[in-house]
Amino acid sequence: MFDLAEKLEFTATSEDGRVLDALAHAQRHEGARGEYITAFNEEGGRVDISFATQNWQKAVVDKTRPGQFVRKHFEAMVFAALAEELRTGDVAVVGSEEYVDWSEQLLVWEVVEEKLADYLVEVGLAEEGETAVFDAKFFRRQLEDKLRSAAAAADAGYPDNESLVIDPATGIPSLKPHRSEGQRPSAKRLEQEIKARMPERTLIGICARTAYWVEWWRRFGPPSGNDPKLTDPFGRYVLTTFVKGTNMGPYEAARHIPGVSGHELAYVANRHFSLVLLNEAIADLVNAHARLDISQAWGDGTAVAADGTHMDTYLDNLLAETSVRYGKPGGIAYHHISDTYIALFTHFIPCGVWEAVYIIEGLLKNASEVKPTTVHADTQGQSLPVFTLAHLLGFDLMPRIRNWKGLTFYRPSKQTEYVHIDALFGRAGQEHHRLGPDRVPVPAPDACGDLRTRGRHFLGHAAQALALRLAQERHLHRLP
Structure with missing residues (x-):
């Protein structure tokens, strides 16, 4: 980690440089072999480690040595914080593509x-x-009209609804339990007919058939772009795709596949395959699948479902984290599955991140002709910033809402009343159950004050207006 930090040039994307200062302090004492190092920098000031959690700070600071840090714990804390800062974009790598300073990419x-x-x-x-005429007032009025039409449609369709019940006294909505009617005889006949017309195929046979018809294997080759110097590139690429896709490993696969060695499979995987070429081959398969009649019967490609699957990894992987949900280390393979029943894009993410952050990234990196406009997700897709970005980017985010019975529903205006769903909004005219007028602009930060983005004085005098606004909105649920 020290060798990597010496070769890379880091820069902070904000005015908070505590992590990089701590990294510089660790680098100055890289050659130390003692158990403790000084807690003071070259200027005589104490190294600020307030960016770390309390558990880290307790591990780093020894009560019996108030002016020193436990060296090994301090180094581990610094590199763990550096990895987190790189992931969130608070630290950038000069000359990098994935970890570039995001502020320099803005138009x-x-x-x-x-x-x-x-x-x-x-x-x-x-x-x-x-x-x-598109300004802030037009944008707000557009959202109000959307809310008004959605509420009117819900009120008009409530009598015909058989599942949703709104308590007229409390306004709390609830869903009736849904009981399946069982499999219909026509579905059973359809299943039998499909099995009769669609014989079972081996996985390696499916790879070979799709490679022959779609020719996705032509995407692979040496980095130079020249023709592959292989006797049978078609067969070798199909075998390598099967071996890597099943996570079997080249030398384990060579024990079961005659006519090929582990070295040959490993050579092709390392020299002729890359992530960019794999995504191009995936796009070819998705485009071919979208043209099939049966896939068009399932959906039209305008909707996509996003969800993650836990995957085991090596413990020394930079993305590996212990998942609280699954109780074991690894990562999350985050998939975007089209309503035509094919995966559009897969991204490998750590276990500790909120999955909604990667919803938009999957849509942007989708290189196929299928362009979804609606995204369905589980409760990990429920995020206020992602809701906002989804609206601004022109697609509908439809996650499963967590704690939806406790949400506050707002009226489009103070005078609006409804026949069937009025109890959902509370009493008509109630101040906190309606959308108020345009907010008073928050004053700008004090130009003469401290502008540390993570300091408590960053907002300056504007904090007074925010505190007043938060005091007025204490009715909001789970507001910290």
């Missing part, structure tokens, strides 16, 4: 103004001709 406002009108029309936030 200047002059370029945004040129592209804004076309973008609003493309994502459905405005119609042709409306972009000239």
Whole structure:
């Protein structure tokens, strides 16, 4: 880790440089072999480790030696914090592509103004001709109209609804238990007919058939782009895909597959395969699958489901974490599955992250012709920032809502009343059950004050207005 830190140039993307200062302190004492190192930097000030959790700070600081750090614990804490800062974008690597400073990738406002009108029309936030008047008030009125139409549709369809019940006294909604009617005779006949017309195939046979018809194997080859110097590139690429896809390993597979050695399979996997080429081959398969009649019977490709699967990894993997849910170390393979029953994109993420963060990334990196506009997810997809970005990016985020009975429902206006679902919003005219007027702008931070983005003085005098606003909204559930 020290060798890697010496070869890379790190920079903070905010004015909070505590982690990089601690890293520099650890690098200055890299050659130390004692159990303790000094807790003071070159200027005589104490190294700030407030970025770490209390457990880390207890492990690093020895009560019997107040001016020193436990060296090994301090180094582990610094590199763990550095990995987290790189993951969240608070620390960037100069010259990197994946860990570049995100603030340098933002468009200047002059370029945004040129592209804004076309973008609003493309994502459905405005119609042709409306972009000239698209401002904050128009955006707010658009959201209010959407809320008003959704509430009116729910009120009109409530009498015909057989599952949702709203308590007229408390306004708490509840769902009636749904009981399956069982498998119909027509479904059983359909299953028998499918089995008769679709014989069982081996997995390696399916790989060979799809490679022959779709020709996804032509995506692979040496990095130079030249033709592969292999006797049978088709067969070798199919075997390598099967071996790597089943996680069997080249030398284990060579024990069961005659005519090929483990060295040959490992050579092709390391020299002719890459993540970019794999994604291109996946896009070819997705595009071919979308043209099938049976896949169009399942769906039209406009909806996608996002969910993660725990995968075992080596403990020394940088992405490996202990999952609280599964009780073992590993990572999460986060899939985007189309309504045509094929995976569009898969991303490997740590266990400790909120999965909703990677919903948008999967849509952006999807290189196939299938472009979904609706994303279904479990409770890990419920996130206020991701809801906001989904609306601005022009797709519908439909997660399973956690604690939905305790949510506060707002009226489009103070005078709005409904026939069937009015109890859901509380009493008409109740102040905290309606959308108020436009908020008073929060004052700008004090230009003469401390501008540390993680310090308590970052907002300056604006904190007073925020504290007043939070005091007015104490009715909100689970507000810290």
